[in-house]
Amino acid sequence: xxxxxxxxxxxxxxxxxxxxxxxxxxxxxxxxxxxxxxxxxxxxxxxxxxxxxxxxxxxxxxxxxxxxxxxxxxxxxxxxxxxxxxxxxxxxxxxxxxxxxxxxxxxxxxxxxxxxxxxxxxxxxxxxxxxxxxxxxxxxxxxxxxxxxxxxxxxxxxxxxxxxxxxxxxxxxxxxxxxxxxxxxxxxxxxxxxxxxxxxxxxxxxxxxxxxxxxxxxxxxxxxxxxxxxxxxxxxxxxxxxxxxxxxxxxxxxxxxxxxxxxxxxxxxxxxxxxxxxxxxxxxxxxxxxxxxxxxxxxxxxxxxxxxxxxxxxxxxxxxxxxxxxxxxxxxxxxxx
Amino acid sequence: xxxxxxxxxxxxxxxxxxxxxxxxxxxxxxxxxxxxxxxxxxxxxxxxxxxxxxxxxxxxxxxxxxxxxxxxxxxxxxxxxxxxxxxxxxxxxxxxxxxxxxxxxxxxxxxxxxxxxxxxxxxxxxxxxxxxxxxxxxxxxxxxxxxxxxxxxxxxxxxxxxxxxxxxxxxxxxxxxxxxxxxxxxxxxxxxxxxxxxxxxxxxxxxxxxxxxxxxxxxxxxxxxxxxxxxxxxxxxxxxxxxxxxxxxxxxxxxxxxxxxxxxxxxxxxxxxxxxxxx
Numbered sequence: 001x002x003x004x005x006x007x008x009x010x011x012x013x014x015x016x017x018x019x020x021x022x023x024x025x026x027x028x029x030x031x032x033x034x035x036x037x038x039x040x041x042x043x044x045x046x047x048x049x050x051x052x053x054x055x056x057x058x059x060x061x062x063x064x065x066x067x068x069x070x071x072x073x074x075x076x077x078x079x080x081x082x083x084x085x086x087x088x089x090x091x092x093x094x095x096x097x098x099x100x101x102x103x104x105x106x107x108x109x110x111x112x113x114x115x116x117x118x119x120x121x122x123x124x125x126x127x128x129x130x131x132x133x134x135x136x137x138x139x140x141x142x143x144x145x146x147x148x149x150x151x152x153x154x155x156x157x158x159x160x161x162x163x164x165x166x167x168x169x170x171x172x173x174x175x176x177x178x179x180x181x182x183x184x185x186x187x188x189x190x191x192x193x194x195x196x197x198x199x200x201x202x203x204x205x206x207x208x209x210x211x212x213x214x215x216x217x218x219x220x221x222x223x224x225x226x227x228x229x230x231x232x233x234x235x236x237x238x239x240x241x242x243x244x245x246x247x248x249x250x251x252x253x254x255x256x257x258x259x260x261x262x263x264x265x266x267x268x269x270x271x272x273x274x275x276x277x278x279x280x281x282x283x284x285x286x287x288x289x290x291x292x293x294x295x296x297x298x299x300x301x302x303x304x305x306x307x308x309x310x311x312x313x314x315x316x317x318x319x320x321x322x323x324x325x326x327x328x329x330x331x332x333x334x335x336x337x
Numbered sequence: 338x339x340x341x342x343x344x345x346x347x348x349x350x351x352x353x354x355x356x357x358x359x360x361x362x363x364x365x366x367x368x369x370x371x372x373x374x375x376x377x378x379x380x381x382x383x384x385x386x387x388x389x390x391x392x393x394x395x396x397x398x399x400x401x402x403x404x405x406x407x408x409x410x411x412x413x414x415x416x417x418x419x420x421x422x423x424x425x426x427x428x429x430x431x432x433x434x435x436x437x438x439x440x441x442x443x444x445x446x447x448x449x450x451x452x453x454x455x456x457x458x459x460x461x462x463x464x465x466x467x468x469x470x471x472x473x474x475x476x477x478x479x480x481x482x483x484x485x486x487x488x489x490x491x492x493x494x495x496x497x498x499x500x501x502x503x504x505x506x507x508x509x510x511x512x513x514x515x516x517x518x519x520x521x522x523x524x525x526x527x528x529x530x531x532x533x534x535x536x537x538x539x540x541x542x543x544x545x546x547x548x549x550x551x552x553x554x555x556x557x558x559x560x561x562x563x564x565x566x567x568x569x570x571x572x573x574x575x576x577x578x579x580x581x582x583x584x585x586x587x588x589x590x591x592x593x594x595x596x597x598x599x600x601x602x603x604x605x606x607x608x609x610x611x612x613x614x615x616x
Binding site: 004005006083084087088089211212215218219221222223225226228229230231232233271275276277279 | 388390409410411412413414415418419421424425426427428429430434435438439441442444446447449490494
């Protein structure tokens with residue numbers, strides 16, 4: 001536990017930013033062509049004299065590391081807020097089916113050939129928003145969701161969305177097929193600076209916006225009724241937050257596909273060390289999420305190099321056992337619901 | 338004198354059903370009003386309507402002359418606190434964190450608790466005897482301790498009026514008395530206006546200034562303790578025979594409920610009764 005004071009928050013952010021630089025450097029150095037840190041520094045400064053190495057680091061690895069960072073940041077924060085809003089420690093965009101809802105929106109945009117600007121991202125956002133509306137409808141505005149309802153809702157929505165996705169996959173032409181499959185598992189292998197530029201503003205502005213609600217989230221964690229009496233407009237706050245979350249999730253999914261479990265693992269680890277105050281938790285989960293996904297993506301690139309795994313394989317491989325652990329964990333301090 | 342809180346022909350309903358009808362009464366600054374009545378008579382609904390947590394279907398709740406629904410939640414929380422029966426925290430939190438939540442209505446969106454806020458919280462904890470619990474986890478406390486922490490949180494709001502919803506429901510009798518001592522102290526020595534829903538008529542009669550007896554969503558009787566706690570009112574509302582006497586120490590009316598086979602129909606009850614004029 002750590003007290004939510006500006007100095008402590010800056011300290012935590014500083015440490016985690018340092019960790020991110022370290023992990024990012026590791027990510028830039030690793031791969032089919034490994035580089036030492038010294039060599040990496042020369043490449044980054046443009047004094048390596050090797051066009052090939054510069055191309056590998058600056059055109060292939062750097063956009064990928066940056067995108068992994070942005071996506072991990074967004075997913076980590078979304079996990080924190082979902083868990084508080086739904087009052088359930090297992091809530092997370094992937095488990096709830098929101099990621100696949102976003103993926104379906106994105107796929108529909110591609111298959112239907114929608115041409116308006118940022119069509120894929122906008123449809124992914126729409127897919128996420130519709131999914132959240134479905135989840136809230138199923139939980140019938142009870143304010144809290146018990147674990148069984150939550151998990152079943154997620155399983156059913158995932159199954160439903162995947163059936164539609166598979167329909168699109170089965171009926172699509174050869175050249176579109178690869179673009180579609182990309183959504184089924186999270187993959188950062190096609191990262192470009194363009195993707196980073198598209199999603200980073202949403203994640204950064206989203207983070208600043210969410211931070212404005214940090215104290216409100218602390219109170220919502222004390223229950224809707226208590227929050228109401230302590231001065232929160234509960235319904236309005238929840239709607240604003242859910243829309244923000246679908247926006248972030250939608251944009252993140254539109255550049256990375258469905259990467260599961262980041263929003264589960266990251267908030268829990270951070271909460272264990274730093275406590276539950278959202279003023280610390282939100283920025284810390286974002287930064288640690290960034291570190292986590294960059295590390296996971298680096299692992300995805302090197303475990304069976306030169307072949308690369310989709311990063312979703314790594315996060316699911318770690319995430320599923322972690323999920324069981326949280327599910328069975330007694331005395332985690334979360335009140336049973 | 339302008340009442341602090343006023344219900345004007347208040348009606349509340351869920352769906353088709355009317356839960357409250359034609360409720361009118363006033364609460365003045367410094368009052369200690371206990372709301373009593375059988376289960377389902379609408380006590381908690383009334384309290385929630387007073388706090389603006391549920392909308393009136395008819396009539397109005399006026400707080401300081403302004404309809405309670407016209408306040409922003411934050412504005413209202415600066416001077417009105419609400420203490421509920423139960424608290425469902427999802428995250429583990431320390432007692433200090435819980436009490437500091439009471440400062441939320443006084444803080445702007447991005448500001449942190451300053452020395453003044455910490456001092457207010459510390460005083461609230463001192464007053465409720467929870468200062469020593471500051472770093473403990475709220476979830477690890479006993480029922481009585483939690484109750485005091487939640488009252489400390491309410492005090493940290495620096496309220497003028499506090500609404501209590503059956504605050505002693507989960508406390509043993511010793512802690513129930515402690516609780517009433519505490520809010521009596523708040524009322525008497527801090528000038529706090531108190532409206533408390535209570536299921537314990539005797540304790541409520543012992544401590545409160547006025548009482549509101551509810552029956553089936555309406556006010557059955559409103560007045561001083563001895564006007565409300567009478568044999569006929571208790572029998573009419575609870576449908577049970579009661580023995581009424583006076584608490585020998587405080588002089589407040591005291592009731593004993595009598596079962597079907599306990600001589601309620603015989604004259605024995607009347608003979609045992611200690612009438613106010615006999616004491």
